[in-house]
Amino acid sequence: MNPKALIKRIVPNRVWQFGRSSWDGIQRIPGRVEAALHPWRRDSIQKLRALKDVHKGERCVIIGNGPSLNKTDIQKIRDEYSFGLNRIYLAWEEWGFTTSYFLSVNDLVIEQCAHEIMALSLPVFISWRAHRWLEPQDNLHFLYTTYTGPKFAKDVSKRVWEGATVTYTALQLAYHMGFSTVVLIGVDHSFSSKGKPNQTVESQGDDPNHFSPHYFGKGFRWQLPDLETSEVAYQMAHRAFLADGRQVLDATVGGKLQVFPKVDFDQYFGK
Structure with a gap:
Protein backbone atom coordinates (compact mmCIF):
# COMPACT_ATOMS: atom_id res chain seq x y z
CA MET A 1 0.00 0.00 0.00
CA ASN A 2 1.43 3.39 -0.97
CA PRO A 3 1.92 6.05 1.76
CA LYS A 4 -0.98 8.23 0.54
CA ALA A 5 -3.41 5.31 0.62
CA LEU A 6 -2.16 4.29 4.08
CA ILE A 7 -2.66 7.80 5.46
CA LYS A 8 -6.17 7.98 4.00
CA ARG A 9 -6.97 4.65 5.66
CA ILE A 10 -5.77 5.79 9.09
CA VAL A 11 -6.87 9.44 9.12
CA PRO A 12 -10.63 10.18 9.48
CA ASN A 13 -12.12 11.30 6.17
CA ARG A 14 -13.18 14.71 7.51
CA VAL A 15 -9.65 15.42 8.71
CA TRP A 16 -8.19 14.15 5.43
CA GLN A 17 -10.49 16.36 3.36
CA PHE A 18 -9.75 19.40 5.53
CA GLY A 19 -6.01 18.83 5.20
CA ARG A 20 -6.24 18.32 1.46
CA SER A 21 -8.35 21.44 1.02
CA SER A 22 -5.93 23.47 3.12
CA TRP A 23 -2.94 22.21 1.13
CA ASP A 24 -4.70 22.92 -2.15
CA GLY A 25 -5.40 26.44 -0.93
CA ILE A 26 -1.74 26.99 -0.08
CA GLN A 27 -0.67 25.74 -3.50
CA ARG A 28 -3.10 28.12 -5.20
CA ILE A 29 -1.73 31.23 -3.50
CA PRO A 30 1.01 32.09 -6.08
CA GLY A 31 -1.43 31.69 -8.97
CA ARG A 32 -4.09 33.77 -7.24
CA VAL A 33 -1.63 36.56 -6.48
CA GLU A 34 -0.35 36.56 -10.06
CA ALA A 35 -3.89 36.68 -11.43
CA ALA A 36 -4.96 39.42 -9.01
CA LEU A 37 -2.10 41.63 -10.19
CA HIS A 38 -2.66 41.09 -13.90
CA PRO A 39 -4.49 44.01 -15.58
CA TRP A 40 -6.74 41.69 -17.62
CA ARG A 41 -7.92 39.89 -14.50
CA ARG A 42 -8.29 43.13 -12.52
CA ASP A 43 -10.47 44.51 -15.31
CA SER A 44 -12.56 41.33 -15.25
CA ILE A 45 -13.04 41.56 -11.49
CA GLN A 46 -14.56 45.00 -11.91
CA LYS A 47 -16.81 43.85 -14.75
CA LEU A 48 -17.93 40.80 -12.77
CA ARG A 49 -18.74 42.92 -9.73
CA ALA A 50 -20.87 45.16 -11.93
CA LEU A 51 -22.93 42.10 -12.94
CA LYS A 52 -23.83 41.20 -9.36
CA ASP A 53 -27.63 40.81 -9.10
CA VAL A 54 -28.32 42.48 -12.47
CA HIS A 55 -31.01 39.82 -13.08
CA LYS A 56 -32.35 39.64 -9.53
CA LYS A 76 -39.71 27.96 -26.92
CA ILE A 77 -36.81 29.56 -25.06
CA ARG A 78 -35.57 32.03 -27.69
CA ASP A 79 -36.87 34.94 -25.60
CA GLU A 80 -35.49 33.61 -22.30
CA TYR A 81 -32.22 34.72 -20.75
CA SER A 82 -29.84 31.85 -21.46
CA PHE A 83 -26.30 30.59 -20.95
CA GLY A 84 -24.58 28.67 -23.75
CA LEU A 85 -21.61 26.44 -22.98
CA ASN A 86 -18.47 25.39 -24.84
CA ARG A 87 -19.32 24.77 -28.53
CA ILE A 88 -23.01 25.63 -28.32
CA TYR A 89 -22.49 28.22 -31.07
CA LEU A 90 -22.48 25.35 -33.59
CA ALA A 91 -26.27 25.30 -33.18
CA TRP A 92 -26.97 29.02 -33.38
CA GLU A 93 -27.39 29.28 -37.15
CA GLU A 94 -29.98 26.50 -37.15
CA TRP A 95 -31.78 28.02 -34.15
CA GLY A 96 -31.86 31.50 -35.62
CA PHE A 97 -30.76 33.10 -32.33
CA THR A 98 -27.85 33.13 -29.89
CA THR A 99 -27.76 32.63 -26.15
CA SER A 100 -27.58 35.68 -23.88
CA TYR A 101 -24.24 34.64 -22.41
CA PHE A 102 -21.43 32.25 -23.33
CA LEU A 103 -19.21 30.31 -20.94
CA SER A 104 -16.25 27.95 -21.31
CA VAL A 105 -13.73 26.90 -18.67
CA ASN A 106 -12.17 23.78 -20.20
CA ASP A 107 -8.59 24.35 -21.34
CA ALA A 119 -15.27 36.00 -32.82
CA LEU A 120 -18.30 35.97 -30.48
CA SER A 121 -19.93 39.34 -29.79
CA LEU A 122 -22.10 38.44 -26.78
CA PRO A 123 -20.79 38.53 -23.16
CA PRO A 136 -8.69 41.04 -23.96
CA GLN A 137 -11.98 42.33 -25.37
CA ASP A 138 -14.77 44.44 -23.91
CA ASN A 139 -17.13 41.43 -23.93
CA LEU A 140 -14.61 39.04 -22.35
CA HIS A 141 -14.68 38.21 -18.63
CA PHE A 142 -11.96 36.09 -17.03
CA LEU A 143 -13.11 33.85 -14.15
CA TYR A 144 -10.57 32.54 -11.67
CA THR A 145 -11.63 28.88 -11.71
CA THR A 146 -9.98 25.90 -10.03
CA TYR A 147 -10.18 22.11 -10.25
CA THR A 148 -9.86 21.62 -6.48
CA GLY A 149 -11.30 23.14 -3.31
CA PRO A 150 -15.03 22.29 -3.51
CA LYS A 151 -17.27 25.29 -2.87
CA PHE A 152 -20.24 27.14 -4.31
CA ALA A 153 -19.19 30.68 -5.19
CA LYS A 154 -21.93 33.24 -4.61
CA ASP A 155 -19.56 35.92 -5.87
CA VAL A 156 -17.80 34.85 -9.08
CA SER A 157 -15.39 37.78 -9.00
CA LYS A 158 -13.56 35.57 -6.49
CA ARG A 159 -12.43 31.94 -6.80
CA VAL A 160 -14.84 29.58 -8.55
CA TRP A 161 -14.70 25.78 -8.26
CA GLU A 162 -15.45 24.08 -11.59
CA GLY A 163 -17.01 20.96 -10.09
CA ALA A 164 -15.93 18.82 -13.06
CA THR A 165 -18.52 20.39 -15.36
CA VAL A 166 -18.96 23.77 -17.02
CA THR A 167 -22.64 23.57 -16.09
CA TYR A 168 -21.74 23.96 -12.42
CA THR A 169 -19.72 27.08 -13.21
CA ALA A 170 -22.74 28.39 -15.11
CA LEU A 171 -24.94 27.78 -12.06
CA GLN A 172 -22.60 29.89 -9.93
CA LEU A 173 -22.58 32.63 -12.56
CA ALA A 174 -26.38 32.59 -12.72
CA TYR A 175 -26.55 32.86 -8.92
CA HIS A 176 -24.09 35.77 -8.99
CA MET A 177 -26.29 37.59 -11.50
CA GLY A 178 -29.29 37.14 -9.22
CA PHE A 179 -31.49 34.76 -11.20
CA SER A 180 -34.11 33.29 -8.89
CA THR A 181 -35.06 30.38 -11.16
CA VAL A 182 -32.61 28.46 -13.31
CA VAL A 183 -33.85 25.81 -15.73
CA LEU A 184 -31.47 23.19 -17.11
CA ILE A 185 -31.93 21.71 -20.58
CA GLY A 186 -29.58 19.50 -22.58
CA VAL A 187 -27.87 18.30 -19.38
CA ASP A 188 -28.16 14.61 -20.24
CA HIS A 189 -25.67 13.51 -17.58
CA SER A 190 -24.77 10.41 -19.59
CA PHE A 191 -22.03 9.64 -22.10
CA SER A 192 -21.52 6.84 -24.61
CA SER A 193 -17.75 7.19 -24.32
CA LYS A 194 -16.34 5.36 -21.30
CA GLY A 195 -13.00 5.47 -19.54
CA TYR A 215 -19.02 18.94 -31.56
CA PHE A 216 -15.94 16.95 -30.57
CA GLY A 217 -15.38 15.53 -34.06
CA LYS A 218 -12.47 13.49 -35.38
CA GLY A 219 -9.14 14.73 -34.09
CA PHE A 220 -10.60 16.88 -31.29
CA ARG A 221 -8.95 16.40 -27.90
CA TRP A 222 -11.28 16.32 -24.89
CA GLN A 223 -11.56 14.94 -21.36
CA LEU A 224 -13.77 12.05 -20.34
CA PRO A 225 -16.50 13.10 -17.89
CA ASP A 226 -16.30 12.84 -14.11
CA LEU A 227 -19.99 12.34 -13.35
CA GLU A 228 -19.40 11.47 -9.70
CA THR A 229 -17.67 14.77 -8.91
CA SER A 230 -20.20 16.73 -10.95
CA GLU A 231 -23.02 15.22 -8.88
CA VAL A 232 -21.30 16.41 -5.70
CA ALA A 233 -21.13 19.87 -7.26
CA TYR A 234 -24.77 19.83 -8.34
CA GLN A 235 -25.82 18.93 -4.80
CA MET A 236 -23.92 21.97 -3.52
CA ALA A 237 -25.66 24.19 -6.08
CA HIS A 238 -29.06 22.75 -5.16
CA ARG A 239 -28.51 23.50 -1.48
CA ALA A 240 -27.17 27.02 -2.14
CA PHE A 241 -30.15 28.02 -4.28
CA LEU A 242 -32.69 26.55 -1.85
CA ALA A 243 -31.06 28.27 1.12
CA ASP A 244 -31.60 31.61 -0.59
CA GLY A 245 -35.21 30.89 -1.59
CA ARG A 246 -34.26 30.24 -5.21
CA GLN A 247 -34.54 27.12 -7.34
CA VAL A 248 -32.87 25.07 -10.05
CA LEU A 249 -35.18 22.94 -12.20
CA ASP A 250 -34.23 20.23 -14.66
CA ALA A 251 -36.21 20.24 -17.92
CA THR A 252 -33.76 18.07 -19.85
CA VAL A 253 -35.63 15.68 -22.14
CA GLY A 254 -34.79 12.18 -20.88
CA GLY A 255 -31.96 13.45 -18.69
CA LYS A 256 -30.31 11.08 -16.19
CA LEU A 257 -29.44 13.67 -13.54
CA GLN A 258 -31.49 13.16 -10.36
CA VAL A 259 -30.33 16.08 -8.21
CA PHE A 260 -32.77 18.83 -9.18
CA PRO A 261 -36.59 18.74 -9.35
CA LYS A 262 -37.78 17.60 -12.78
CA VAL A 263 -40.19 19.57 -14.95
CA ASP A 264 -41.57 18.71 -18.37
CA PHE A 265 -39.98 21.07 -20.89
CA ASP A 266 -43.03 21.48 -23.14
CA GLN A 267 -45.43 21.97 -20.25
CA TYR A 268 -43.15 24.34 -18.36
CA PHE A 269 -42.45 26.63 -21.30
CA GLY A 270 -45.90 26.23 -22.84
CA LYS A 271 -46.88 25.71 -26.46
Missing part, protein backbone atom coordinates in the same frame (compact mmCIF):
# COMPACT_ATOMS: atom_id res chain seq x y z
CA GLY A 57 -35.64 37.77 -9.39
CA GLU A 58 -35.58 36.75 -13.05
CA ARG A 59 -35.47 33.36 -14.81
CA CYS A 60 -32.81 31.90 -17.06
CA VAL A 61 -32.02 28.70 -18.94
CA ILE A 62 -28.65 26.94 -18.84
CA ILE A 63 -28.27 24.99 -22.06
CA GLY A 64 -26.15 21.85 -21.88
CA ASN A 65 -24.85 20.22 -25.01
CA GLY A 66 -26.30 16.70 -24.81
CA PRO A 67 -28.02 14.87 -27.68
CA SER A 68 -31.36 15.60 -25.98
CA LEU A 69 -31.19 19.11 -27.44
CA ASN A 70 -32.20 17.51 -30.74
CA LYS A 71 -35.45 16.42 -29.05
CA THR A 72 -36.05 19.83 -27.48
CA ASP A 73 -38.20 22.54 -29.08
CA ILE A 74 -35.53 25.17 -28.58
CA GLN A 75 -37.67 27.92 -30.12
CA LEU A 108 -8.77 21.89 -24.23
CA VAL A 109 -11.95 23.43 -25.61
CA ILE A 110 -10.64 26.98 -25.36
CA GLU A 111 -7.23 26.13 -26.81
CA GLN A 112 -8.71 24.41 -29.87
CA CYS A 113 -11.57 26.87 -30.37
CA ALA A 114 -9.94 30.17 -29.36
CA HIS A 115 -10.47 31.80 -32.76
CA GLU A 116 -14.18 30.87 -32.68
CA ILE A 117 -14.60 32.19 -29.14
CA MET A 118 -12.82 35.44 -29.96
CA VAL A 124 -18.17 35.78 -22.86
CA PHE A 125 -16.91 34.18 -19.63
CA ILE A 126 -13.65 32.22 -19.75
CA SER A 127 -11.34 30.55 -17.24
CA TRP A 128 -8.35 32.71 -16.35
CA ARG A 129 -6.04 29.74 -17.07
CA ALA A 130 -6.90 30.12 -20.76
CA HIS A 131 -5.87 33.77 -21.11
CA ARG A 132 -2.70 32.65 -22.95
CA TRP A 133 -4.83 31.70 -25.96
CA LEU A 134 -6.98 34.84 -25.99
CA GLU A 135 -6.76 38.61 -26.17
CA LYS A 196 -11.10 7.00 -16.64
CA PRO A 197 -12.69 10.29 -15.51
CA ASN A 198 -10.79 13.42 -16.66
CA GLN A 199 -8.55 11.39 -18.98
CA THR A 200 -7.66 13.25 -22.18
CA VAL A 201 -8.66 11.38 -25.33
CA GLU A 202 -8.80 12.20 -29.03
CA SER A 203 -12.00 11.64 -30.96
CA GLN A 204 -11.69 9.06 -33.71
CA GLY A 205 -14.89 9.97 -35.53
CA ASP A 206 -18.31 11.57 -35.09
CA ASP A 207 -19.23 12.67 -31.57
CA PRO A 208 -22.09 10.59 -30.05
CA ASN A 209 -22.13 12.48 -26.76
CA HIS A 210 -23.34 15.90 -27.87
CA PHE A 211 -26.04 17.49 -30.04
CA SER A 212 -23.80 17.59 -33.11
CA PRO A 213 -21.50 14.89 -34.52
CA HIS A 214 -19.01 17.70 -35.16
Whole structure:
Protein backbone atom coordinates (compact mmCIF):
# COMPACT_ATOMS: atom_id res chain seq x y z
CA MET A 1 0.00 0.00 0.00
CA ASN A 2 1.43 3.39 -0.97
CA PRO A 3 1.92 6.05 1.76
CA LYS A 4 -0.98 8.23 0.54
CA ALA A 5 -3.41 5.31 0.62
CA LEU A 6 -2.16 4.29 4.08
CA ILE A 7 -2.66 7.80 5.46
CA LYS A 8 -6.17 7.98 4.00
CA ARG A 9 -6.97 4.65 5.66
CA ILE A 10 -5.77 5.79 9.09
CA VAL A 11 -6.87 9.44 9.12
CA PRO A 12 -10.63 10.18 9.48
CA ASN A 13 -12.12 11.30 6.17
CA ARG A 14 -13.18 14.71 7.51
CA VAL A 15 -9.65 15.42 8.71
CA TRP A 16 -8.19 14.15 5.43
CA GLN A 17 -10.49 16.36 3.36
CA PHE A 18 -9.75 19.40 5.53
CA GLY A 19 -6.01 18.83 5.20
CA ARG A 20 -6.24 18.32 1.46
CA SER A 21 -8.35 21.44 1.02
CA SER A 22 -5.93 23.47 3.12
CA TRP A 23 -2.94 22.21 1.13
CA ASP A 24 -4.70 22.92 -2.15
CA GLY A 25 -5.40 26.44 -0.93
CA ILE A 26 -1.74 26.99 -0.08
CA GLN A 27 -0.67 25.74 -3.50
CA ARG A 28 -3.10 28.12 -5.20
CA ILE A 29 -1.73 31.23 -3.50
CA PRO A 30 1.01 32.09 -6.08
CA GLY A 31 -1.43 31.69 -8.97
CA ARG A 32 -4.09 33.77 -7.24
CA VAL A 33 -1.63 36.56 -6.48
CA GLU A 34 -0.35 36.56 -10.06
CA ALA A 35 -3.89 36.68 -11.43
CA ALA A 36 -4.96 39.42 -9.01
CA LEU A 37 -2.10 41.63 -10.19
CA HIS A 38 -2.66 41.09 -13.90
CA PRO A 39 -4.49 44.01 -15.58
CA TRP A 40 -6.74 41.69 -17.62
CA ARG A 41 -7.92 39.89 -14.50
CA ARG A 42 -8.29 43.13 -12.52
CA ASP A 43 -10.47 44.51 -15.31
CA SER A 44 -12.56 41.33 -15.25
CA ILE A 45 -13.04 41.56 -11.49
CA GLN A 46 -14.56 45.00 -11.91
CA LYS A 47 -16.81 43.85 -14.75
CA LEU A 48 -17.93 40.80 -12.77
CA ARG A 49 -18.74 42.92 -9.73
CA ALA A 50 -20.87 45.16 -11.93
CA LEU A 51 -22.93 42.10 -12.94
CA LYS A 52 -23.83 41.20 -9.36
CA ASP A 53 -27.63 40.81 -9.10
CA VAL A 54 -28.32 42.48 -12.47
CA HIS A 55 -31.01 39.82 -13.08
CA LYS A 56 -32.35 39.64 -9.53
CA GLY A 57 -35.64 37.77 -9.39
CA GLU A 58 -35.58 36.75 -13.05
CA ARG A 59 -35.47 33.36 -14.81
CA CYS A 60 -32.81 31.90 -17.06
CA VAL A 61 -32.02 28.70 -18.94
CA ILE A 62 -28.65 26.94 -18.84
CA ILE A 63 -28.27 24.99 -22.06
CA GLY A 64 -26.15 21.85 -21.88
CA ASN A 65 -24.85 20.22 -25.01
CA GLY A 66 -26.30 16.70 -24.81
CA PRO A 67 -28.02 14.87 -27.68
CA SER A 68 -31.36 15.60 -25.98
CA LEU A 69 -31.19 19.11 -27.44
CA ASN A 70 -32.20 17.51 -30.74
CA LYS A 71 -35.45 16.42 -29.05
CA THR A 72 -36.05 19.83 -27.48
CA ASP A 73 -38.20 22.54 -29.08
CA ILE A 74 -35.53 25.17 -28.58
CA GLN A 75 -37.67 27.92 -30.12
CA LYS A 76 -39.71 27.96 -26.92
CA ILE A 77 -36.81 29.56 -25.06
CA ARG A 78 -35.57 32.03 -27.69
CA ASP A 79 -36.87 34.94 -25.60
CA GLU A 80 -35.49 33.61 -22.30
CA TYR A 81 -32.22 34.72 -20.75
CA SER A 82 -29.84 31.85 -21.46
CA PHE A 83 -26.30 30.59 -20.95
CA GLY A 84 -24.58 28.67 -23.75
CA LEU A 85 -21.61 26.44 -22.98
CA ASN A 86 -18.47 25.39 -24.84
CA ARG A 87 -19.32 24.77 -28.53
CA ILE A 88 -23.01 25.63 -28.32
CA TYR A 89 -22.49 28.22 -31.07
CA LEU A 90 -22.48 25.35 -33.59
CA ALA A 91 -26.27 25.30 -33.18
CA TRP A 92 -26.97 29.02 -33.38
CA GLU A 93 -27.39 29.28 -37.15
CA GLU A 94 -29.98 26.50 -37.15
CA TRP A 95 -31.78 28.02 -34.15
CA GLY A 96 -31.86 31.50 -35.62
CA PHE A 97 -30.76 33.10 -32.33
CA THR A 98 -27.85 33.13 -29.89
CA THR A 99 -27.76 32.63 -26.15
CA SER A 100 -27.58 35.68 -23.88
CA TYR A 101 -24.24 34.64 -22.41
CA PHE A 102 -21.43 32.25 -23.33
CA LEU A 103 -19.21 30.31 -20.94
CA SER A 104 -16.25 27.95 -21.31
CA VAL A 105 -13.73 26.90 -18.67
CA ASN A 106 -12.17 23.78 -20.20
CA ASP A 107 -8.59 24.35 -21.34
CA LEU A 108 -8.77 21.89 -24.23
CA VAL A 109 -11.95 23.43 -25.61
CA ILE A 110 -10.64 26.98 -25.36
CA GLU A 111 -7.23 26.13 -26.81
CA GLN A 112 -8.71 24.41 -29.87
CA CYS A 113 -11.57 26.87 -30.37
CA ALA A 114 -9.94 30.17 -29.36
CA HIS A 115 -10.47 31.80 -32.76
CA GLU A 116 -14.18 30.87 -32.68
CA ILE A 117 -14.60 32.19 -29.14
CA MET A 118 -12.82 35.44 -29.96
CA ALA A 119 -15.27 36.00 -32.82
CA LEU A 120 -18.30 35.97 -30.48
CA SER A 121 -19.93 39.34 -29.79
CA LEU A 122 -22.10 38.44 -26.78
CA PRO A 123 -20.79 38.53 -23.16
CA VAL A 124 -18.17 35.78 -22.86
CA PHE A 125 -16.91 34.18 -19.63
CA ILE A 126 -13.65 32.22 -19.75
CA SER A 127 -11.34 30.55 -17.24
CA TRP A 128 -8.35 32.71 -16.35
CA ARG A 129 -6.04 29.74 -17.07
CA ALA A 130 -6.90 30.12 -20.76
CA HIS A 131 -5.87 33.77 -21.11
CA ARG A 132 -2.70 32.65 -22.95
CA TRP A 133 -4.83 31.70 -25.96
CA LEU A 134 -6.98 34.84 -25.99
CA GLU A 135 -6.76 38.61 -26.17
CA PRO A 136 -8.69 41.04 -23.96
CA GLN A 137 -11.98 42.33 -25.37
CA ASP A 138 -14.77 44.44 -23.91
CA ASN A 139 -17.13 41.43 -23.93
CA LEU A 140 -14.61 39.04 -22.35
CA HIS A 141 -14.68 38.21 -18.63
CA PHE A 142 -11.96 36.09 -17.03
CA LEU A 143 -13.11 33.85 -14.15
CA TYR A 144 -10.57 32.54 -11.67
CA THR A 145 -11.63 28.88 -11.71
CA THR A 146 -9.98 25.90 -10.03
CA TYR A 147 -10.18 22.11 -10.25
CA THR A 148 -9.86 21.62 -6.48
CA GLY A 149 -11.30 23.14 -3.31
CA PRO A 150 -15.03 22.29 -3.51
CA LYS A 151 -17.27 25.29 -2.87
CA PHE A 152 -20.24 27.14 -4.31
CA ALA A 153 -19.19 30.68 -5.19
CA LYS A 154 -21.93 33.24 -4.61
CA ASP A 155 -19.56 35.92 -5.87
CA VAL A 156 -17.80 34.85 -9.08
CA SER A 157 -15.39 37.78 -9.00
CA LYS A 158 -13.56 35.57 -6.49
CA ARG A 159 -12.43 31.94 -6.80
CA VAL A 160 -14.84 29.58 -8.55
CA TRP A 161 -14.70 25.78 -8.26
CA GLU A 162 -15.45 24.08 -11.59
CA GLY A 163 -17.01 20.96 -10.09
CA ALA A 164 -15.93 18.82 -13.06
CA THR A 165 -18.52 20.39 -15.36
CA VAL A 166 -18.96 23.77 -17.02
CA THR A 167 -22.64 23.57 -16.09
CA TYR A 168 -21.74 23.96 -12.42
CA THR A 169 -19.72 27.08 -13.21
CA ALA A 170 -22.74 28.39 -15.11
CA LEU A 171 -24.94 27.78 -12.06
CA GLN A 172 -22.60 29.89 -9.93
CA LEU A 173 -22.58 32.63 -12.56
CA ALA A 174 -26.38 32.59 -12.72
CA TYR A 175 -26.55 32.86 -8.92
CA HIS A 176 -24.09 35.77 -8.99
CA MET A 177 -26.29 37.59 -11.50
CA GLY A 178 -29.29 37.14 -9.22
CA PHE A 179 -31.49 34.76 -11.20
CA SER A 180 -34.11 33.29 -8.89
CA THR A 181 -35.06 30.38 -11.16
CA VAL A 182 -32.61 28.46 -13.31
CA VAL A 183 -33.85 25.81 -15.73
CA LEU A 184 -31.47 23.19 -17.11
CA ILE A 185 -31.93 21.71 -20.58
CA GLY A 186 -29.58 19.50 -22.58
CA VAL A 187 -27.87 18.30 -19.38
CA ASP A 188 -28.16 14.61 -20.24
CA HIS A 189 -25.67 13.51 -17.58
CA SER A 190 -24.77 10.41 -19.59
CA PHE A 191 -22.03 9.64 -22.10
CA SER A 192 -21.52 6.84 -24.61
CA SER A 193 -17.75 7.19 -24.32
CA LYS A 194 -16.34 5.36 -21.30
CA GLY A 195 -13.00 5.47 -19.54
CA LYS A 196 -11.10 7.00 -16.64
CA PRO A 197 -12.69 10.29 -15.51
CA ASN A 198 -10.79 13.42 -16.66
CA GLN A 199 -8.55 11.39 -18.98
CA THR A 200 -7.66 13.25 -22.18
CA VAL A 201 -8.66 11.38 -25.33
CA GLU A 202 -8.80 12.20 -29.03
CA SER A 203 -12.00 11.64 -30.96
CA GLN A 204 -11.69 9.06 -33.71
CA GLY A 205 -14.89 9.97 -35.53
CA ASP A 206 -18.31 11.57 -35.09
CA ASP A 207 -19.23 12.67 -31.57
CA PRO A 208 -22.09 10.59 -30.05
CA ASN A 209 -22.13 12.48 -26.76
CA HIS A 210 -23.34 15.90 -27.87
CA PHE A 211 -26.04 17.49 -30.04
CA SER A 212 -23.80 17.59 -33.11
CA PRO A 213 -21.50 14.89 -34.52
CA HIS A 214 -19.01 17.70 -35.16
CA TYR A 215 -19.02 18.94 -31.56
CA PHE A 216 -15.94 16.95 -30.57
CA GLY A 217 -15.38 15.53 -34.06
CA LYS A 218 -12.47 13.49 -35.38
CA GLY A 219 -9.14 14.73 -34.09
CA PHE A 220 -10.60 16.88 -31.29
CA ARG A 221 -8.95 16.40 -27.90
CA TRP A 222 -11.28 16.32 -24.89
CA GLN A 223 -11.56 14.94 -21.36
CA LEU A 224 -13.77 12.05 -20.34
CA PRO A 225 -16.50 13.10 -17.89
CA ASP A 226 -16.30 12.84 -14.11
CA LEU A 227 -19.99 12.34 -13.35
CA GLU A 228 -19.40 11.47 -9.70
CA THR A 229 -17.67 14.77 -8.91
CA SER A 230 -20.20 16.73 -10.95
CA GLU A 231 -23.02 15.22 -8.88
CA VAL A 232 -21.30 16.41 -5.70
CA ALA A 233 -21.13 19.87 -7.26
CA TYR A 234 -24.77 19.83 -8.34
CA GLN A 235 -25.82 18.93 -4.80
CA MET A 236 -23.92 21.97 -3.52
CA ALA A 237 -25.66 24.19 -6.08
CA HIS A 238 -29.06 22.75 -5.16
CA ARG A 239 -28.51 23.50 -1.48
CA ALA A 240 -27.17 27.02 -2.14
CA PHE A 241 -30.15 28.02 -4.28
CA LEU A 242 -32.69 26.55 -1.85
CA ALA A 243 -31.06 28.27 1.12
CA ASP A 244 -31.60 31.61 -0.59
CA GLY A 245 -35.21 30.89 -1.59
CA ARG A 246 -34.26 30.24 -5.21
CA GLN A 247 -34.54 27.12 -7.34
CA VAL A 248 -32.87 25.07 -10.05
CA LEU A 249 -35.18 22.94 -12.20
CA ASP A 250 -34.23 20.23 -14.66
CA ALA A 251 -36.21 20.24 -17.92
CA THR A 252 -33.76 18.07 -19.85
CA VAL A 253 -35.63 15.68 -22.14
CA GLY A 254 -34.79 12.18 -20.88
CA GLY A 255 -31.96 13.45 -18.69
CA LYS A 256 -30.31 11.08 -16.19
CA LEU A 257 -29.44 13.67 -13.54
CA GLN A 258 -31.49 13.16 -10.36
CA VAL A 259 -30.33 16.08 -8.21
CA PHE A 260 -32.77 18.83 -9.18
CA PRO A 261 -36.59 18.74 -9.35
CA LYS A 262 -37.78 17.60 -12.78
CA VAL A 263 -40.19 19.57 -14.95
CA ASP A 264 -41.57 18.71 -18.37
CA PHE A 265 -39.98 21.07 -20.89
CA ASP A 266 -43.03 21.48 -23.14
CA GLN A 267 -45.43 21.97 -20.25
CA TYR A 268 -43.15 24.34 -18.36
CA PHE A 269 -42.45 26.63 -21.30
CA GLY A 270 -45.90 26.23 -22.84
CA LYS A 271 -46.88 25.71 -26.46
